[in-house]
Amino acid sequence: MSDFNYGTGKRKNAVARTRLYKGSGKIMVNDRPFEEYFPRKALQMIVQQPLKITRTLDKLDIAINVNGGGVAGQAQAVRHGIARALIELDPELRGVLKKAGFLTRDAREKERKKYGLKSARARFQYSKR
Numbered sequence: 001m002s003d004f005n006y007g008t009g010k011r012k013n014a015v016a017r018t019r020l021y022k023g024s025g026k027i028m029v030n031d032r033p034f035e036e037y038f039p040r041k042a043l044q045m046i047v048q049q050p051l052k053i054t055r056t057l058d059k060l061d062i063a064i065n066v067n068g069g070g071v072a073g074q075a076q077a078v079r080h081g082i083a084r085a086l087i088e089l090d091p092e093l094r095g096v097l098k099k100a101g102f103l104t105r106d107a108r109e110k111e112r113k114k115y116g117l118k119s120a121r122a123r124f125q126y127s128k129r
Contacts, residue, residue, distance in 0.1 A: 005020040009082070013069040017066070
């Protein structure tokens, strides 16, 4: 058995590779403290949700590599990755995390731009004359 538990989280274009170690509650994102990487309180809360709900906030150290997407997508990818890694650590937690909806991959992606249109659905302004 390895000394860490691994989980991959995804959201939009963001991918988070998450490793859980036994420890004291230190969360590092791309080799920086997560409070520095996600300065917004709302994003910090999103990252910590699976740990709070399973009461493992101060029992684990977490190392996360995240890339792609924007800050909000990355925070949600991290949450997804942590939740998956927690299940690998303790399968008993599955019910709690599933009920909270942290295991479901949010499949919403950016809709592609169509030709003849300005964006995915917006048309160019119509001029009658």
